[in-house]
Amino acid sequence: MFSKVVVPVDFSEASKVAVQYAVKLVQGSGAELILLHVVQPVVPTETPTAFVPQGGPATPLREEMTVAREDMARLAPMTASVKTRSVMRTGEPGSEIVGFAREEAADLIVMTTHGRSGLSRLLLGSVTESVMRHSDVPLMTLRQPRT
Numbered sequence: 001m002f003s004k005v006v007v008p009v010d011f012s013e014a015s016k017v018a019v020q021y022a023v024k025l026v027q028g029s030g031a032e033l034i035l036l037h038v039v040q041p042v043v044p045t046e047t048p049t050a051f052v053p054q055g056g057p058a059t060p061l062r063e064e065m066t067v068a069r070e071d072m073a074r075l076a077p078m079t080a081s082v083k084t085r086s087v088m089r090t091g092e093p094g095s096e097i098v099g100f101a102r103e104e105a106a107d108l109i110v111m112t113t114h115g116r117s118g119l120s121r122l123l124l125g126s127v128t129e130s131v132m133r134h135s136d137v138p139l140m141t142l143r144q145p146r147t
Contacts, residue, residue, distance in 0.1 A: 002031040002107040008097045011071040014112040022110040033084045038093040094130025101137040109139045
């Protein structure tokens with residue numbers, strides 16, 4: 001039925017719900033589960049050269065990528081029963097997810113409807129909504145259970 005299923009993850013409880021669901025969906029099928037994390041670069045402020053450590057400054061992007069690799073590794077036990085690949089990209093999350101799924105010829109994208117809420121969602125927009133509007137790859141949305 002599926003050969004590749006993309007699950008965007010931001011390491012929130014909501015994205016873990018999507019991972020768990022996608023694992024159940026592909027289990028026993030031989031399909032590949034691709035966990036995708038997109039880091040949105042922050043526009044750096046200028047650092048005075050007198051304060052730059054030897055070897056160059058530690059960039060927020062580099063630090064976030066390091067943390068994301070560690071977080072991705074923590075998801076491994078959840079996906080141990082299926083063929084899984086982890087991918088990280090930088091850019092605007094909605095467009096990166098859509099582009100990646102298209103490039104991979106994915107059969108399905110699985111996402112939850114809540115990763116951010118309140119003011120954060122209002123200011124940043126909904127990544128799920130952006131994917132829904134622009135993807136030609138089928139999208140399965142899951143609502144995160146309320147606690």
